[in-house]
Amino acid sequence: MSTEPAIDVRGLSKSFVVPERESGLRAALGGLVRRRTRTVHAVRDVDLTVARGEVVGFLGANGAGKTTVLKMLSGLLHPTTGDVAVLGHVPARRERAYLRRMTLVMGNRHQLQWDLPASDSYELTRAIYQVPEARFRRTREELVELLEIGELIRKPVRTLSLGERMKAELVGSLLHQPEVLFLDEPTLGLDITMQKRIRSFVAEYNRRHEATVLLTSHYMADIQALCKRVVVIHHGRLLFDGDLSALGEEFAAHKEIEVTLDEADADLSGYGEVRSAEGGRVRLRVPRENAPPTIAKLLSEHNVLDLTVEAPPIEDVIEQVFSSGTSGAAVPR
Numbered sequence: 001m002s003t004e005p006a007i008d009v010r011g012l013s014k015s016f017v018v019p020e021r022e023s024g025l026r027a028a029l030g031g032l033v034r035r036r037t038r039t040v041h042a043v044r045d046v047d048l049t050v051a052r053g054e055v056v057g058f059l060g061a062n063g064a065g066k067t068t069v070l071k072m073l074s075g076l077l078h079p080t081t082g083d084v085a086v087l088g089h090v091p092a093r094r095e096r097a098y099l100r101r102m103t104l105v106m107g108n109r110h111q112l113q114w115d116l117p118a119s120d121s122y123e124l125t126r127a128i129y130q131v132p133e134a135r136f137r138r139t140r141e142e143l144v145e146l147l148e149i150g151e152l153i154r155k156p157v158r159t160l161s162l163g164e165r166m167k168a169e170l171v172g173s174l175l176h177q178p179e180v181l182f183l184d185e186p187t188l189g190l191d192i193t194m195q196k197r198i199r200s201f202v203a204e205y206n207r208r209h210e211a212t213v214l215l216t217s218h219y220m221a222d223i224q225a226l227c228k229r230v231v232v233i234h235h236g237r238l239l240f241d242g243d244l245s246a247l248g249e250e251f252a253a254h255k256e257i258e259v260t261l262d263e264a265d266a267d268l269s270g271y272g273e274v275r276s277a278e279g280g281r282v283r284l285r286v287p288r289e290n291a292p293p294t295i296a297k298l299l300s301e302h303n304v305l306d307l308t309v310e311a312p313p314i315e316d317v318i319e320q321v322f323s324s325g326t327s328g329a330a331v332p333r
């Protein structure tokens, strides 16, 4: 097997020139003669290498640049500068040979024909990708079974629920057995059970086909379940690239100390922010650097039965990273 990375991105940037909108009639009339524009730097100087078979979570606040990167990787957008290679192809060339090896699934866009059963759209996909009949049937059956959608593929897509439609979309996007999957919010708007179903499906597809997956999701549960490695993009720049667990270590400004005392209802508000208190069990949040002295003080001043120290929940860390104007350097892998 080739040791060449599945995805290799160097110095990738994308800027959009957009018309500047000023309010008022005068501005509108003025705009007819001279159009003012401004440049949006959606993606700035991103480097990224993903090995074959890896599942990488792609995190960032709204507007951070995730979709723009995925569109460049799948060849829908040309980079402004930089180099992109996926499975050795230059995506922007949109070569047939490349399109056959990858897929882009967007949770907020559907590719299936609305009024037709999904099975009809699948036939079209088969023709476009020239998938041999026997392989097509086998793959379709495998995917339908894995996603448990059975006969639903024979109902017009417009009659399906959101979750059923997403499953049908996934089948359609994978019929040509792509080796690289770009999944942009594949669980958007789905209930917890359906999210789990999609998640385990992605894991299984990755395992069976050794597929490379780049996944964006606002649901941290998706990322936690599927991705050991995450990449964080912030204002178009790569802010972090490494293990999900290291993300907490790197960016958490706080630690959470859970302490169990042999006294009920002790007031520990002097030690830090009390997150919860139940009987003798108290959860405190303290600035990271204060954790060691706080622990020492607790141990010396109380009869401590148990004590654990953790990074705050990953959702809190992510929220903190996104809301801060942080310009921290990307963590080298």
Ligand SMILES: Nc1ncnc2c1ncn2[C@@H]1O[C@H](COP(=O)(O)OP(=O)(O)OP(=O)(O)O)[C@@H](O)[C@H]1O
Residues within 6 Å of the ligand: 016, 017, 018, 040, 041, 042, 060, 061, 062, 063, 064, 065, 066, 067, 068, 069
């Ligand atoms: N075609 C376009 N023309 C102009 N600006 C664009 C275009 N596409 C994206 N942008 C801008 O580029 C920036 C990055 O957008 P992008 O859609 O990549 O973000 P995102 O991280 O995917 O966000 P979300 O989580 O909301 O989907 C945003 O400021 C967006 O407004």
